[in-house]
Amino acid sequence: MCYRGLTPFFRFRSFLAELRETRWEKSCLRPRLAGMDNSAATIDWAEITQEAAALLSDYIKINTTNPPGGEEAGAVFLRDLLAREGLDSTLYDAGNGRVSISSRLEASGGAAAKPVVLLSHIDVVPVEPEHWKIDPFSGAIVEDVIWGRGALDMKGMGIMELIIMALMKRHRIELKRDLLFVAVADEEEGGIKGVHHLMKSNPEIFDADFVFNEGAYGFCEFMGRRAKIVGLGPSEKSPCWLKLKSSGRPGHASVPHDSNALLHLVQALARIEAREKRARLTAPVEAMLRTLKSKGFIPEELDLADEQTLAMLTSADTHLRAITTDTLSITGIHGGSKINVIPAGAEATVDCRLLPGTDADEFVAELNELIDDPAIEIEKIYGHDAGESSMDTPLSSLVSTVVREKLGEDAFVMPMLSPGFTDSHAYRRFGAQAYGFTPVMLTSEDLATIHGHNERLSVANLGSGTEILFEVVRRLGTQV
Numbered sequence: 001m002c003y004r005g006l007t008p009f010f011r012f013r014s015f016l017a018e019l020r021e022t023r024w025e026k027s028c029l030r031p032r033l034a035g036m037d038n039s040a041a042t043i044d045w046a047e048i049t050q051e052a053a054a055l056l057s058d059y060i061k062i063n064t065t066n067p068p069g070g071e072e073a074g075a076v077f078l079r080d081l082l083a084r085e086g087l088d089s090t091l092y093d094a095g096n097g098r099v100s101i102s103s104r105l106e107a108s109g110g111a112a113a114k115p116v117v118l119l120s121h122i123d124v125v126p127v128e129p130e131h132w133k134i135d136p137f138s139g140a141i142v143e144d145v146i147w148g149r150g151a152l153d154m155k156g157m158g159i160m161e162l163i164i165m166a167l168m169k170r171h172r173i174e175l176k177r178d179l180l181f182v183a184v185a186d187e188e189e190g191g192i193k194g195v196h197h198l199m200k201s202n203p204e205i206f207d208a209d210f211v212f213n214e215g216a217y218g219f220c221e222f223m224g225r226r227a228k229i230v231g232l233g234p235s236e237k238s239p240c241w242l243k244l245k246s247s248g249r250p251g252h253a254s255v256p257h258d259s260n261a262l263l264h265l266v267q268a269l270a271r272i273e274a275r276e277k278r279a280r281l282t283a284p285v286e287a288m289l290r291t292l293k294s295k296g297f298i299p300e301e302l303d304l305a306d307e308q309t310l311a312m313l314t315s316a317d318t319h320l321r322a323i324t325t326d327t328l329s330i331t332g333i334h335g336g337s338k339i340n341v342i343p344a345g346a347e348a349t350v351d352c353r354l355l356p357g358t359d360a361d362e363f364v365a366e367l368n369e370l371i372d373d374p375a376i377e378i379e380k381i382y383g384h385d386a387g388e389s390s391m392d393t394p395l396s397s398l399v400s401t402v403v404r405e406k407l408g409e410d411a412f413v414m415p416m417l418s419p420g421f422t423d424s425h426a427y428r429r430f431g432a433q434a435y436g437f438t439p440v441m442l443t444s445e446d447l448a449t450i451h452g453h454n455e456r457l458s459v460a461n462l463g464s465g466t467e468i469l470f471e472v473v474r475r476l477g478t479q480v
């Protein structure tokens with residue numbers, strides 16, 4: 001998923017040099033040993049961290065750029081690693097090498113509750129190699145940083161989850177729920193050959209209580225301040241991708257008329273772009289702002305329930321605006337073949353992202369009303385309802401406890417609403433509580449590399465993130 005656009009919200013100054021000097025990043029990440037039971041306490045995390053780094057490096061070397069995807073090689077790589085641990089896998093082929101994988105570690109003595117799913121996607125977005133300092137598919141580890149496309153989105157988390165499966169097995173941790181590892185194809189192109197295919201072919205892998213997936217990272221700095229904030233994403237915005245088709249009267253460009261298809265299209269786009277964008281607080285964003293206020297990141301005197309305050313906050317910041325309004329971005333205009341020919345038709349693509357609670361059909365009807373032009377037809381080309389998971393489950397407090405234990409008392413968990421979408425919607429549709437939770441601590445510079453250039457993850461972050469996620473999953477799996 002795409003995290004570009006976060007930067008303005010966090011208004012980060014570039015603290016990186018300072019961070020390195022003070023070794024803040026290292027102290028921010030240093031895990032503590034509190035809260036482990038005997039079986040988990042024997043884990044040598046330094047060794048596991050090195051193992052995870054080597055695996056991530058190898059995984060990055062498998063080019064799964066989507067399009068075209070070619071996830072089969074990635075799935076086979078994961079299958080072989082799981083097999084080494086004595087874990088069986090199932091591969092799901094949606095055709096043309098679009099392969100997903102699952103592996104189930106069964107509860108000992110029968111499951112007392114539904115599974116916990118560790119979800120990731122195998123595919124990555126394309127690169128512009130000329131802008132990279134290092135070959136994006138080299139998986140190079142330079143000065144304890146693993147470089148390459150997918151390091152953050154999301155092969156890094158895929159490896160964290162695979163290591164967790166391996167550790168549960170190696171240390172014979174007695175689970176009361178099945179643990180299900182799922183790595184899917186085609187997330188970056190909407191999941192038609194991934195989760196959408198699997199929902200029809202193998203609905204049994206969606207039968208779960210809890211899911212961990214991408215959708216929220218941790219932050220080493222926030223709003224210009226050092227921080228130890230770990231995001232937990234119970235929901236995300238829903239995509240509603242539209243094609244606007246205009247029709248008109250063709251003709252010679254030397255004799256202009258009012259029924260030019262391109263004119264209809266441009267006017268329609270101007271109308272929908274100029275629509276009123278009223279901010280609305282959804283439960284996760286309200287909880288996020290309340291958390292930030294309680295931690296002193298937002299002034300105490302600001303009344304978040306006040307419409308004007310909200311308007312002021314959101315007008316100053318593109319990220320906050322994106323997570324408090326239904327948005328649209330015009331992403332393509334196509335029409336015309338020759339400078340002296342008025343075309344009979346033209347098209348535009350518009351990427352709309354809707355807040356939880358906004359009805360897509362009503363949203364499109366509103367756009368139609370604003371356009372008010374019979375020459376324009378709106379076609380919905382893709383959309384799904386992202387669904388919403390609860391923040392009011394034992395999982396929220398468990399995550400908070402583990403984060404504090406591992407990162408220190410000054411660390412805290414913050415609910416987040418992702419402006420992008422993930423595969424979590426598929427699990428929410430089946431009734432699971434699915435969360436964005438990638439507990440690696442990033443700077444604004446790190447975040448900008450996701451879908452961008454020079455994507456990378458430090459070895460320390462990979463190790464710390466694995467340890468935090470492992471401990472959350474271990475407690476969730478053993479304490480039903």
Ligand SMILES: [Zn+2]
Nearest residue numbers: 001153154214
């Ligand atoms: Zn992703």
